[in-house]
Each structure stands twice: as C-alpha cells, then as structure tokens.
Amino acid sequence: MPSIKLSTKNQIVLPKEAREAMGVKGGDELVVVVKGGITLLWPKPKSYAKALAGKGRGLYASEYLAKERRAW
Template sequence: MKLSSKNQIVLPKEAREAMRVKGGDEIVVVVKGGITLLLPKPKSYTNALTGKGRGLYPSDYLTKERCAW
C-alpha cells in the first residue's frame, strides 16, 4: 500500500474481503507500540464484547467480593 498526498490509503481487495468491508464502512485503527491494526468497526460494541471476559475470574469471585462488603 502507498499513502497518497492526501494521507489516504487503499486497502487491497484481499484485505477488504477478509475484513468483510465495502466502500463507506468504518474501520477502527488501533496502535500498540510499533504495531497498527485495522479492524472493521462493529455494528454494536456491546455484542462484540459480550462474553470476552468469561473465565477471567474464578466462579466464586463475585460471592467472595460481596461477602467482603
């Protein structure tokens, strides 16, 4: 890819197809250190993040926290 004089890039067809995006769709750009990720913007962040934290805490964690209050 090449950055144009207007600071625009064109995603190759293979990348657009893999991301399932088309003209007019929004893309999220995430920069972590020296790595830049391009991700299709989810239609709903709630649906995209649902269940992602599952398994981070033991099953009795919430009960212990409530008892500590």
C-alpha cells in the first residue's frame, strides 16, 4: 500500500495507482469527505444528478412500492 507525505505547504501528491484507479489527471477536482477518522476522496462529478441517478434502485421491494402508490 503506497503512502503519501504532507508537504510543508499542506499539499499531497496522489500515487500513480490512485490517480489511475480514480481516472483523474492534473487539474481535475476531487470531492473530500471526512467522517470520523476516515477521509474519502473521489472525482468531482460533472453532474451530480447523473452521478446519483439510479443509486436507490433495489432499496425497496416492488411490493412495497406498489403498496405505497396505492395508498396515495
């Protein structure tokens, strides 16, 4: 597992393996999320709507959705 070092200017260099896995290159923007003691990085999507489309698919059984729709 590669490690990185924080420079005196508070900068880091992502290892080549990480850049290739995320599909990013110089100048691309990343999203940083800190949860507890864990920091997550991922490429900033061009469209959040497209990035989130379909993420909820399969969360509810089809019977549940049909029941809720009938309740309206």
